[in-house]
Amino acid sequence: MTRYKLTLAYDGTDFAGFQRQPNQRTVQGVLERALFKMTKGQAVTVHGSGRTDSGVHALGQVVHFDYPGNIPAVNMLRALNSLMPLDTEILKSEIVSEDFHARFSTQGKRYLYKVDRGRYTNPFTRHYAGHYPYPLDLTRIQTALADVQGTHDFTSFAASGGVIKYKVRTIYEATMLDVPESNQLHFEFYGNGFLYNMVRILVATLLEIGNGRRDVHDFLRLYAVKDRQQARGTAPASGLYLKKVYY
Amino acid sequence: MTRYKLTLAYDGTDFAGFQRQPNQRTVQGVLERALFKMTKGQAVTVHGSGRTDSGVHALGQVVHFDYPGNIPAVNMLRALNSLMPLDTEILKSEIVSEDFHARFSTQGKRYLYKVDRGRYTNPFTRHYAGHYPYPLDLTRIQTALADVQGTHDFTSFAASGGVIKYKVRTIYEATMLDVPESNQLHFEFYGNGFLYNMVRILVATLLEIGNGRRDVHDFLRLYAVKDRQQARGTAPASGLYLKKVYY
Numbered sequence: 001m002t003r004y005k006l007t008l009a010y011d012g013t014d015f016a017g018f019q020r021q022p023n024q025r026t027v028q029g030v031l032e033r034a035l036f037k038m039t040k041g042q043a044v045t046v047h048g049s050g051r052t053d054s055g056v057h058a059l060g061q062v063v064h065f066d067y068p069g070n071i072p073a074v075n076m077l078r079a080l081n082s083l084m085p086l087d088t089e090i091l092k093s094e095i096v097s098e099d100f101h102a103r104f105s106t107q108g109k110r111y112l113y114k115v116d117r118g119r120y121t122n123p124f125t126r127h128y129a130g131h132y133p134y135p136l137d138l139t140r141i142q143t144a145l146a147d148v149q150g151t152h153d154f155t156s157f158a159a160s161g162g163v164i165k166y167k168v169r170t171i172y173e174a175t176m177l178d179v180p181e182s183n184q185l186h187f188e189f190y191g192n193g194f195l196y197n198m199v200r201i202l203v204a205t206l207l208e209i210g211n212g213r214r215d216v217h218d219f220l221r222l223y224a225v226k227d228r229q230q231a232r233g234t235a236p237a238s239g240l241y242l243k244k245v246y247y
Numbered sequence: 248m249t250r251y252k253l254t255l256a257y258d259g260t261d262f263a264g265f266q267r268q269p270n271q272r273t274v275q276g277v278l279e280r281a282l283f284k285m286t287k288g289q290a291v292t293v294h295g296s297g298r299t300d301s302g303v304h305a306l307g308q309v310v311h312f313d314y315p316g317n318i319p320a321v322n323m324l325r326a327l328n329s330l331m332p333l334d335t336e337i338l339k340s341e342i343v344s345e346d347f348h349a350r351f352s353t354q355g356k357r358y359l360y361k362v363d364r365g366r367y368t369n370p371f372t373r374h375y376a377g378h379y380p381y382p383l384d385l386t387r388i389q390t391a392l393a394d395v396q397g398t399h400d401f402t403s404f405a406a407s408g409g410v411i412k413y414k415v416r417t418i419y420e421a422t423m424l425d426v427p428e429s430n431q432l433h434f435e436f437y438g439n440g441f442l443y444n445m446v447r448i449l450v451a452t453l454l455e456i457g458n459g460r461r462d463v464h465d466f467l468r469l470y471a472v473k474d475r476q477q478a479r480g481t482a483p484a485s486g487l488y489l490k491k492v493y494y
Contacts, residue, residue: 011370087370123258
């Protein structure tokens with residue numbers, strides 16, 4: 001048995017999310033199927049750093065698994081890239097010790113969210129960015145992003161249905177980059193953990209602030225009320241990328 | 248009757264090309280269907296500047312049609328963008344005189360071809376770039392591009408099956424841009440006309456020259472032999488974009 005850590009990218013468009021589900025095409029599912037071929041029939045369970053939802057992309061998702069045998073890390077990368085479908089790519093393969101766990105060893109994560117500001121949906125980014133065609137005051141968004149950074153109770157920003165009760169998280173960095181050449185905004189959030197749908201709710205709230213439909217410091221009120229109904233919007237999955245997992 | 252000229256972009260991935268075909272999803276087909284809805288049942292024939300093949304994209308395809316009625320050009324743009332699917336976008340709408348014809352008035356076209364140089368297929372560009380993972384000497388390609396410019400008999404670079412006998416065309420510009428941040432090469436070809444599959448065959452030949460599998464001045468030999476069998480490769484449709492049509 002050898003433990004491998006993989007860093008992988010995927011286009012989430014044609015996946016029903018990361019996590020294995022019966023009769024659905026998932027990232028965990030195609031990875032485990034490729035490993036099943038390599039072991040000639042021994043089941044290998046893949047552990048991800050966390051789930052990504054249907055339509056959500058990854059630039060640096062991390063997984064680990066225990067492989068029955070010991071092949072060089074680079075051969076694992078080559079074999080999996082030849083067996084996996086073209087909407088996934090293994091970027092890095094490492095042999096790690098048995099105390100590494102893709103989920104439990106996580107120190108933090110970084111998400112990217114792309115917003116297309118065009119008047120109409122851009123045919124080439126419709127699966128790769130959220131779309132917000134309304135006016136935005138970027139200065140208001142920058143001001144609000146300062147309120148996102150820090151340690152807060154994000155209860156108002158967690159989709160209901162989660163089982164996690166403790167909803168205090170620390171956001172180390174919350175930034176927005178204006179990319180005029182592609183008419184996009186790129187938001188990045190780096191924090192010690194994220195609740196279910198949290199990034200997408202943060203982005204929807206930031207856009208409403210930029211559009212003037214919320215007070216510029218509405219985040220402070222939303223932290224206090226701890227009420228998901230107050231932060232109504234959820235930006236589309238298509239704009240979200242799991243960029244990096246920190247260990 | 249009013250004649251409209253439209254400039255449109257589309258993601259060719261899910262289209263069986265531009266030209267209307269029975270039981271196939273085509274760009275001409277979805278445009279004519281949208282116009283059929285607008286006229287409440289009168290058929291409107293759309294004329295394109297030329298066909299694009301299945302999987303080929305457009306950043307600036309041009310079409311014209313005669314619409315029974317006279318609505319402002321900007322309203323035509325809004326109406327069509329609301330009726331057309333999200334993998335198409337009308338970029339510009341103009342009312343033109345009856346001597347404008349999208350195909351016959353063409354003075355030239357500009358194509359873009361994107362090549363992804365990554366070791367493995369990039370999940371995010373698999374539908375939007377050709378993939379060439381082999382070593383390339385870019386200086387050799389630049390030298391060969393100078394041989395592409397000018398007036399030549401492109402018989403060796405035309406897919407068989409075309410009905411056009413006269414195969415002399417003039418390429419005003421043939422350029423390559425190295426885009427290291429995305430690990431891509433961007434080829435552009437601006438000429439007075441292009442034969443069937445010509446850009447894709449030119450790119451495949453240029454890559455073979457860059458890889459050292461052909462003499463750096465092989466284009467001169469290929470112009471002379473007038474034999475499609477000598478320029479074997481055809482780069483994939485996914486990398487090709489009709490960028491601009493000149494009138």
